[in-house]
Amino acid sequence: MDFSNYQFSIGQHKSKNVIFIKFDYNEKHKKDLQSRFPSAKWSASKKAWYLPDLPSLRTILGLKMNNNNFKVLDKIHRVNKQALHKFIQQLELKAYSANTIKMYVSEFSHLLVILNDNPVDQLAPYRLKDYFLYCVQELQMKERKMNGKINAIKFYFEQVLHKPKQFYDIPGPKKQQALPKMLSKTEITKLFKQISNKKHLLILKLVYGMGLRVSEVVNIKISHIDSDRMQVLIPNAKGKKDRYVSLPETVLESLRNYYKENKPTDYLFEGQYGGPYSTGSVQAIFKRAMKAAKINKHIGIHGLRHSYATHLLESGADIRFIQELLGHHSIKTTQIYTHVTATRAGDIKSPLDNLQV
Secondary structure (H helix, E strand, C coil), X not given: CCHHHEEEEEEEECCEEEEEEEECCCHHHHXXXXXXXXXXXXXXXXXXEEEECCXXXXXXXXXXXXXXCCHHHHHCCHHHHHHHHXXXXXXXXXXXXXXXHHHHHHHHHHHHXXXXXXXXXXXXXXXXXXXXXXXXXXXXXXXXXXXXXXXHHHHHHXXXXXXXXXXXXXXCCCCCCCCCCCCCHHHHHHHHCCCCCHHHHHXXXXXXXHCCCHHHHHCCXXXXXXXXXXXXXXXXXXXXXXXXXXXXXXXXXHHHHHHHXXXXXXXXXXXXXXXXXXXXXXXXXXXXXXXXXXXXXXXXCHHHHHHHHHHHHHCCCCHHHHHXXXXXXXXXXXXXXXXXXXXXXXXXCCHHHHCCC
16 A cells, blocks of 8 residues: 555544545545555545544554643643753654653653743752652652653753753662562463463463563564574664564464464554554453463563563573573673572572581
């Protein structure tokens, strides 16, 4: 389908956000549209075809993401609205992910609302420290949220205003040293047995079998898979780095059968409207399988990645090798798995056991 034959615009239809599609009518253009987007509908009142306004569709059609759609925008004083616009533009220029942009804008907007008519560009360092203390002491924000807030505000002063780094003499909150949550091999086997849908099962097997983040598995393209070398390219992953991971031999036949049955055109796992399968759908698959398997652990799908790393370490894999497979920038991040491996902990005996008493 040649998108240049169509005009796309954002609007509302029957109180819902939609993407309108207009084109010079001919039967081929109509058939191409319905073939590419089977869910496209005709609006007699608008005299246009339309699709739901979804981030995945905006990506496919090359439309700008609606990063300005934040309710808090109306609460920001006019003296600081330009700062927010510059902030969003710089995030987009730096090619930050949509999720990171959404989180950064939310955290920066919170500061702007509190400042009211005080210009953020004139904010003194001690006032900024007072703000962080207020967030911790009065609003009782936790470590993870505070780290995101500090990083967002640092981005504005450093990347937008180009202030020197020493401007941020702000101690970040200490991160809680929580051990990664994981599943045993028995639990993972039990989990997989609850999934009858072949596509859903293959997705979870790849998450566990290659130690992927959920965002990485949905963005696998057919061109990324090299079955001759039994490797899969994970491009532009966290930290803007490419890496290769090993394709498990046990999924190769399932992968080929899936391809023959579903015939994906670009992404290995395609969504309802084309483009990549949504991360929310994958998380829902995992959650349903956990419930069906009656595994009562408070753990998300990222636990499969933790389980992959832990089980590799237990099988004797070198920790540096695991670091490369996971795409960790620092070995310190990977070393946390040494604290949860069953073989390491189980092999250590108390000195008392060696005493003849």
